[in-house]
Amino acid sequence: MLLEKKNKKTYLNLYKKLLLIRIVEEKIVSEYSKNLMRCPVHLSIGQEACAVGVCGALSLSDKVFSTHRCHAHYIAKEGNIYKMIAEIYGKEDGCCNGRGGSMHLFDKTKNFISSIPIVSSGIPLSVGSSLNDKLNNKKSITCSFFGDGSLEEGVFHESLNFASINNLKNLFVCENNLFSVYTDIKLRQPNRSFKKLAEAHKVDYYEMDGSNAIEIYLKVLKLKKLIIKRSKPLLLVLNTFRYREHCGPNIDDHLGYRKNSYIKSWLKKDPINITFKNLLKNQIIDESKNDILIENIKKNINSIFLKAEKAKLPKSKDVKKFVYQN
Numbered sequence: 118m119l120l121e122k123k124n125k126k127t128y129l130n131l132y133k134k135l136l137l138i139r140i141v142e143e144k145i146v147s148e149y150s151k152n153l154m155r156c157p158v159h160l161s162i163g164q165e166a167c168a169v170g171v172c173g174a175l176s177l178s179d180k181v182f183s184t185h186r187c188h189a190h191y192i193a194k195e196g197n198i199y200k201m202i203a204e205i206y207g208k209e210d211g212c213c214n215g216r217g218g219s220m221h222l223f224d225k226t227k228n229f230i231s232s233i234p235i236v237s238s239g240i241p242l243s244v245g246s247s248l249n250d251k252l253n254n255k256k257s258i259t260c261s262f263f264g265d266g267s268l269e270e271g272v273f274h275e276s277l278n279f280a281s282i283n284n285l286k287n288l289f290v291c292e293n294n295l296f297s298v299y300t301d302i303k304l305r306q307p308n309r310s311f312k313k314l315a316e317a318h319k320v321d322y323y324e325m326d327g328s329n330a331i332e333i334y335l336k337v338l339k340l341k342k343l344i345i346k347r348s349k350p351l352l353l354v355l356n357t358f359r360y361r362e363h364c365g366p367n368i369d370d371h372l373g374y375r376k377n378s379y380i381k382s383w384l385k386k387d388p389i390n391i392t393f394k395n396l397l398k399n400q401i402i403d404e405s406k407n408d409i410l411i412e413n414i415k416k417n418i419n420s421i422f423l424k425a426e427k428a429k430l431p432k433s434k435d436v437k438k439f440v441y442q443n
Contacts, residue, residue: 118331120399129401131173131330132392133410138165138189139389140414141198144422145188145205146366153426154205156218161189163360166388167292168193170333171260171353174341178257180228180246182239185220186292186359187232190262196224199421208428215431228257237263237270240289244276247285251348258344260288266297268314269305277318280350287350288340289320292327295356298363299374315352327355328386331395358383 172193183190204211220234243261280287315322362369396402
């Protein structure tokens with residue numbers, strides 16, 4: 118893929134964000150067994166390009182609603198990493214003052230509005246947010262991320278229908294990793310194209326490989342312009358792959374619910390390797406600088422984890438104060 122030299126800094130930043138997400142989540146993996154993170158974690162390792170490509174094309178004013186698998190979205194939208202890690206450790210410095218855990222991240226300063234563990238719950242909230250923006254003549258768009266399991270929920274169809282008939286500027290992003298926990302999509306849904314679901318609500322549909330962050334970024338830049346120009350929602354499906362178990366830090370391929378051939382084919386499409394090779398080919402980065410970059414990110418992340426681990430636990434008397442303020 119030939120990259121424009123004038124956008125060298127942008128492409129390099131996308132790569133740095135991929136590395137940042139991967140390193141943060143691999144650090145969670147290495148620390149989780151110490152039992153100091155007392156909440157479930159849903160990791161995005163393998164799916165980083167979806168978050169980085171989409172959020173890289175969004176502006177600060179564009180809002181994001183996420184899911185239980187929210188770390189990558191939060192980091193890609195420039196969320197405060199220390200507050201995220203502190204939240205996972207259950208500390209008062211966290212996004213929710215340590216009371217929400219891994220699945221409840223938000224950063225109002227970055228318009229990362231919410232992440233909600235209940236399947237599909239962020240979709241209708243994003244539609245409400247978009248309606249509010251329309252009533253107040255705002256040009257920003259609202260993006261909601263969700264998995265392929267959400268396409269089986271009634272609220273998904275209700276939300277697309279509402280956004281369509283009210284001409285709302287919603288970007289619906291489905292991260293399709295083909296599995297809902299351990300169940301293959303073929304056992305959950307009839308053999309049909311997702312495009313037909315969008316067409317049923319007169320919503321524009323786009324689908325692409327979710328492994329290449331730069332390609333996703335360039336595509337979403339164009340899609341955002343379309344959404345704003347037409348004041349119409351659209352559905353973007355990104356086909357992707359999660360490397361680790363649905364919930365938790367482990368690799369669970371020994372359970373056999375995913376075929377070895379399927380796993381090997383996706384491992385060859387690692388988002389970080391794809392982007393690095395692309396940057397290398399276009400002479401935007403070299404291998405020696407890459408090693409230094411990775412080491413610097415790791416040092417920074419290690420210090421953040423250490424700080425979060427040592428941070429104070431929330432006080433019980435602060436419960437009402439947190440609820441009323443947020």
